[in-house]
Amino acid sequence: MITVIIFNTIAVFFAWLESSGVFKHGLKVSIISIFTFLALRFDYGNDYPGYLNFYLEINSYKNIDLKDINIKGFEYGWLFLNLLFGKLFGKVGFFVLTAALAAFTSITLYKFIKRYVPSQFYWLAVFYYVFNYETMLILCSAMRQAVAITFFILAFDYLANKKLAKYLVLILIASMFHSSAIFLLLLYMINILNIRVNKIQIVLLLVVFASAMTYQQFVKLQLFEFTSVVLNFYSIYEKGEFGEISFGLGFAINLIILLTTLYILSTSKSNRSKLYSIIIVTSILIIPLSIVNPMTTRLNYFLLPIMMTIYPNTIIAIKNKLVKLIFIWVLVLFTIYSFINFHNSPIHGPYYKVYKTWFVSSLLNE
Numbered sequence: 433m434i435t436v437i438i439f440n441t442i443a444v445f446f447a448w449l450e451s452s453g454v455f456k457h458g459l460k461v462s463i464i465s466i467f468t469f470l471a472l473r474f475d476y477g478n479d480y481p482g483y484l485n486f487y488l489e490i491n492s493y494k495n496i497d498l499k500d501i502n503i504k505g506f507e508y509g510w511l512f513l514n515l516l517f518g519k520l521f522g523k524v525g526f527f528v529l530t531a532a533l534a535a536f537t538s539i540t541l542y543k544f545i546k547r548y549v550p551s552q553f554y555w556l557a558v559f560y561y562v563f564n565y566e567t568m569l570i571l572c573s574a575m576r577q578a579v580a581i582t583f584f585i586l587a588f589d590y591l592a593n594k595k596l597a598k599y600l601v602l603i604l605i606a607s608m609f610h611s612s613a614i615f616l617l618l619l620y621m622i623n624i625l626n627i628r629v630n631k632i633q634i635v636l637l638l639v640v641f642a643s644a645m646t647y648q649q650f651v652k653l654q655l656f657e658f659t660s661v662v663l664n665f666y667s668i669y670e671k672g673e674f675g676e677i678s679f680g681l682g683f684a685i686n687l688i689i690l691l692t693t694l695y696i697l698s699t700s701k702s703n704r705s706k707l708y709s710i711i712i713v714t715s716i717l718i719i720p721l722s723i724v725n726p727m728t729t730r731l732n733y734f735l736l737p738i739m740m741t742i743y744p745n746t747i748i749a750i751k752n753k754l755v756k757l758i759f760i761w762v763l764v765l766f767t768i769y770s771f772i773n774f775h776n777s778p779i780h781g782p783y784y785k786v787y788k789t790w791f792v793s794s795l796l797n798e
Contacts, residue, residue: 433775433784433785435787436469436569436784436787439465439466439468439469439562440559440562440563442461442462442465443462443463443465443466443558443562444462444555444558444559444562444563445462446458446459446461446462446465447459447462447554447555447557447558447559448554448555450462450551450554451551451552451553451554451555458554459542459545459546459554459558460542462554462558463538463539463541463542464538466538466541466558466561466562466568467534467535467537467538469787470530470533470534470537470538470568470572471530471531471534471535472531472789472790472791473530473572473787473788473789473790474527474788474789474790474791474792474793475788476572476573476783476784476787476788477569477570477572477573477574477783477784478573478779478780478783479573479574479575480572480573480575480783483526483575484526486514487514487517487518487525487526487529488523488526490511490514490515490518491514491515491518491519491522491523491525507576507607507608507609507610507611508608509579509605509608509609510575510576510579510608510609513529514526514529517529517532523795524795524796526795527790527793527795530575530790533575533578533579533582536579536582537578537582540582540585540586541561541585541737544585544588544737544740544741545557545558545740545741547589548588548740548741549740549741549744550744550745550748553743553744553747553748556743556744556747556760556763556764557740557741557743557744559764559767560739560740560743560763560767561737561740563767563768563771564736564739564767564770564771565770565771565774565780566732566733566736567733567736567737567739567740569774569784570733570780571733572784573783574730574733576609576610577609577610577612577730577733577734579606579609579610580606580607580609580610580612580613580734581606581733581734581737583602583603583605583606583609583613584602584603584606584613584616584734584737585737585738586602587599587602587603587606587616588738590602591619591620591623591707592704592707594620594623594624596620599620600617600620603616603617612730612731612734613734615731615734616734618714619710619711619714622710622714623706623707623710626706627706627709627710628698628705628706628709629694629697629698629706629709629710629713630698631695631698634691634694634695634698637694637713637716637717638691682766682769682770682773685762685766686766686770687716689762689763689766690712690715690716691716692759693712693742693743693746694709694712694713696746696749696750697709697712697742697746697749699749700749702745702749704745705745705749708738708741708742708745708746711735711738711742712742714735715732715735715736718731718732743763746759747759747760
């Protein structure tokens with residue numbers, strides 16, 4: 433945990449230097465810090481061993497017949513990358529692949545921040561990315577989805593400017609690494625409707641959400657067939673028993689932050705605020721689906737990186753300086769609180785507390 437805090441602090445500090453006008457290349461140094469952390473990681477995250485074992489197994493075959501290979505959960509885009517890097521670099525190719533994907537993510541991240549985040553808030557965008565465990569740490573483990581999410585970040589410009597052909601191509605490529613990316617086509621369909629969220633709709637959203645949380649059993653019965661068919665890529669995670677899902681203080685605070693952001697955006701005249709509102713509403717509405725299938729919360733992983741620009745632009749829209757300051761501090765403190773809880777979690781904590789590099793791997797000595 434200490435290592436990730438050091439890397440994250442360096443990243444945020446240099447981004448802040450550029451935000452403050454002290455060092456014009458601060459964001460670049462910040463991104464290099466993130467790249468280094470992502471590129472050198474080894475056995476970091478719950479799913480890392482599974483990805484490494486898949487790479488070694490798939491490259492152990494002399495003649496590959498895809499019909500005879502169990503690649504459930506590993507789409508063909510990921511399979512191709514594993515075979516390509518195995519062919520080029522042998523057993524250590526997985527580490528080269530990890531570094532290459534880290535470079536892809538880092539470059540895309542840099543361009544996205546430069547284009548969509550006001551310069552005075554570069555530090556906040558980087559802070560959110562590195563300390564919000566769902567935008568960086570979880571994706572150190574969920575490697576296929578990390579690739580798909582990076583393609584979505586690339587496609588965001590085409591979503592914002594309503595360029596269907598280019599957006600469609602990138603989302604289809606993303607789905608070759610994680611089939612859940614197909615749901616992102618829905619964002620485009622909603623965006624072209626030019627819907628502007630107003631205060632009445634926010635209240636209605638809150639009522640619908642509160643009702644779904646109160647009557648979970650009913651929601652499960654109504655949505656079970658939908659999630660089984662439309663979200664069948666998560667069917668392997670569904671459980672037969674319908675237990676109640678409880679949400680604690682952290683969930684409540686996060687919902688308040690999202691609803692506050694949505695309210696502020698509803699008062700903004702910016703055209704982009706419409707798209708930002710759609711993303712927040714979609715993120716909130718995904719939660720009831722998790723009542724039926726908890727793994728559908730992973731759909732939110734696609735949307736969370738966009739919060740790097742949504743929050744800064746929301747803060748700019750706040751006129752009252754005191755409210756602006758309170759919003760920033762609540763966001764920062766909540767993110768840190770979630771970061772600490774993540775590392776203390778019995779599910780994820782043990783897999784993230786110790787950061788190792790692939791220099792210690794026995795594969796380098798074979």
